[in-house]
């Protein structure tokens with residue numbers, strides 16, 4: 001990336017604060033969702049985690065520049081994601097598939 | 102370029118160079134990948150020998166339970182005290198030695214030798230780079246590995262001795278043994294894991310970023326691909342074990358119950374823990390690493406074998422692309438098979454089916470690799486030098502190891518075979534006459550590049566035939582013992598379940614099966630003898646071996662042979678440019694039967 | 704002899720070495736915390752009913768810390784952008800603010816830890832259970848600011864069974880077991896201390912790097928500003944990852 005001009009810097013700063021606003025909003029959304037008057041606990045947890053995923057998505061996409069990364073990085077992360085899901089999914093599936101469960 | 106590097110070894114000109122830095126920064130705190138590679142090699146070979154000695158003592162105890170160990174028995178009694186009273190190995194000591202044998206062999210010997218030594222020394226040169234991408238990090242990886250090794254060794258001498266719960270360290274057993282050995286083991290492992298992580302980041306970055314101009318992905322030597330895949334396995338499979346290690350450390354030190362179930366009783370008394378933990382959680386996290394780890398043990402070995410075979414058959418590898426894709430496939434699937442080590446944990450049928458399926462699928466790329474290497478021999482003008490002998494022996498040995506894995510991969514047959522000597526036979530065929538033979542091949546093959554001298558061919562052959570014979574004599578009987586139902590990890594060699602102790606009960610082990618323990622003991626002693634020529638040959642040849650006739654004594658094509666001997670700091674006299682694939686042997690229309698990768702077309 | 708692509712990206716991959724290295728390292732970190740979160744879920748789904756605590760941690764403090772970390776992520780980014788814009792003074796300010804925010808985060812965390820470590824459950828020999836914060840304790844008596852509870856299950860959800868605060872004096876002779884809400888208390892506290900502790904260690908590590916880049920390391924600005932800017936970017940990537948982990952730790956430990 002080339003150098004930033006001072007005007008561009010101010011522009012960039014504004015964008016940063018916008019992202020911060022969005023992150024703060026989803027944080028409050030997360031907290032709010034956890035108090036939602038819904039009887040089913042699983043639904044509440046689902047909502048909270050959905051807000052967390054959005055929040056994390058903002059951090060990844062904008063702060064870590066994942067929106068405009070290179071293929072090399074994407075490839076590494078894609079494999080990592082698969083193995084992450086494999087580790088979590090299969091070990092928990094194994095737990096539920098246990099005859100005594 | 103060609104003429105220049107071919108003509109004469111550049112000893113004098115380049116040996117003076119490192120001296121500018123002084124002794125410490127040249128040999129101890131070096132950031133040169135070659136020095137670090139050699140450091141890894143020496144340390145790992147020492148651990149390999151040490152791990153072998155541990156097992157020799159254990160084999161004595163198995164074959165002759167309760168008899169003092171000859172030669173070293175009194176020494177053990179003097180150093181370790183009661184656990185080796187009168188030179189007899191106590192069951193506790195047997196457990197310690199067993200756990201440490203596995204740990205040392207896997208984490209301190211084979212992986213550091215395969216990835217640390219061969220990866221470090223060869224990968225940058227084979228891709229035409231002047232060093233690793235992060236030289237200081239590289240030095241740190243070695244130091245962390247060394248420290249981890251020191252911690253593991255220290256644990257032998259603390260009260261209660263080293264860890265006793267096997268290299269797999271299953272909780273709650275590992276947590277409830279009251280001595281500190283396990284704590285040392287865990288701390289040591291954290292060091293070793295961190296070292297591997299830094300090392301793998303370095304190797305992967307180097308391969309992605311520092312390939313010489315013209316060295317496209319499909320022109321990489323297969324060894325580089327193998328190291329690349331193995332490094333990814335280390336990078337992504339080790340962290341969950343680090344997690345598990347931290348959790349077990351918390352169980353040990355902070356009184357948590359991550360792996361301790363509710364109602365756990367130790368020695369007949371209810372344990373004073375909060376409970377609520379899951380022993381299976383440890384097994385999941387452990388095997389999530391440990392299955393990919395077995396491929397970390399085998400992939401670099403396959404890489405080495407591919408190089409040796411291509412060069413010594415004087416023809417291109419058959420199916421280079423298949424080899425590469427198979428290695429990548431192995432890497433990918435190896436993350437999804439781990440629970441085949443857990444069939445006997447009361448696993449449900451759906452998940453067992455899943456893991457049986459993936460396990461069978463992963464054997465396909467292994468077979469493809471073996472087949473490609475085998476077909477590569479067809480029609481070659483084979484040079485039967487020592488490295489090639491080891492490489493040729495690797496093929497059937499790894500074949501036996503892999504094929505005997507299949508019955509273990511099906512839960513129905515594994516129920517009978519699990520935790521018996523059959524499993525020991527299976528994985529040792531893969532790792533000992535498999536991986537270790539490949540590493541020997543690699544050492545004999547690249548020794549001339551590293552030292553400028555050949556190892557003795559005659560003694561190399563003695564080493565080879567001795568090792569091949571005794572390896573098989575040791576491990577083949579284990580299949581028989583295992584199928585007869587003899588369990589592993591028994592400090593009396595399973596005598597307690599044999600007809601020698603319990604008479605008139607059907608299903609006890611016969612005295613023939615128990616008698617094989619004697620046979621294996623002497624075969625193991627023979628294997629020790631067979632290593633002596635290697636050790637002497639290795640050190641003697643560093644100074645007195647026959648000098649290499651040129652920088653490329655095997656007339657090989659890959660870039661490491663196009664450097665001065667030994668390669669100077671920075672490796673290449675000028676930055677290499679690559680024009681062709683890695684195995685252009687016997688290409689029609691060229692004056693010689695090999696075309697180096699950096700030889701311009703025409 | 705220099706290693707190529709330490710500053711400029713390699714044309715065909717489009718990245719410089721340290722960036723590849725950092726992303727690879729972060730990938731391994733994903734798996735590290737992946738192991739931890741898997742452990743969390745596995746232990747939680749297999750916990751018997753009424754043994755998983757709810758609302759044990761302070762949501763306001765947790766929210767505050769989440770916002771602090773998010774803010775520090777922004778200042779880190781601004782520090783990097785300032786380097787890009789060749790405004791070294793601004794860089795110093797933003798990097799300094801990041802460090803301070805990280806310090807505040809850790810202080811709040813330490814306060815929360817202290818709160819848990821001084822909170823005790825006392826099991827009496829007659830079977831009664833007392834629960835509350837430790838006021839004082841000597842060889843003869845232990846004084847708690849809390850209440851007697853009917854059963855341990857009541858402790859699991861303070862919202863459903865609000866805590867009373869009375870002074871309870873218990874003679875040491877009556878005490879069968881005295882245990883604080885440390886890692887050994889139950890699976891939840893074990894996970895809480897281990898996960899947030901490991902996260903705090905990451906914060907500490909990030910702070911060390913930032914402190915170096917803010918202090919002695921910033922001399923590189925004069926000799927090699929492009930490389931220095933890369934270093935700031937790489938350190939920032941790590942910091943964002945640490946933020947990302949917290950974004951999942953917060954709901955998992957505080958909210959659900």
Ligand code: HEM
Nearest residue numbers: 395398399441442464467503506507509510519520528531
């Ligand atoms: C090619 C296909 C392979 C298959 C189907 C296979 C299958 C298995 C299975 C199912 C087990 C568990 C047995 C039990 O505990 O009951 C096992 C154990 C083992 N395998 Fe393999 N394996 C294969 C290749 C390898 C390779 C390439 C290596 C290493 C270089 C290896 C090393 C090991 C080790 C170290 C163990 C023992 C773990 C322990 O201590 O319990 N295997 N294998």
Ligand SMILES: [Cu+2]
Nearest residue numbers: 392439441442
């Ligand atoms: Cu396996």
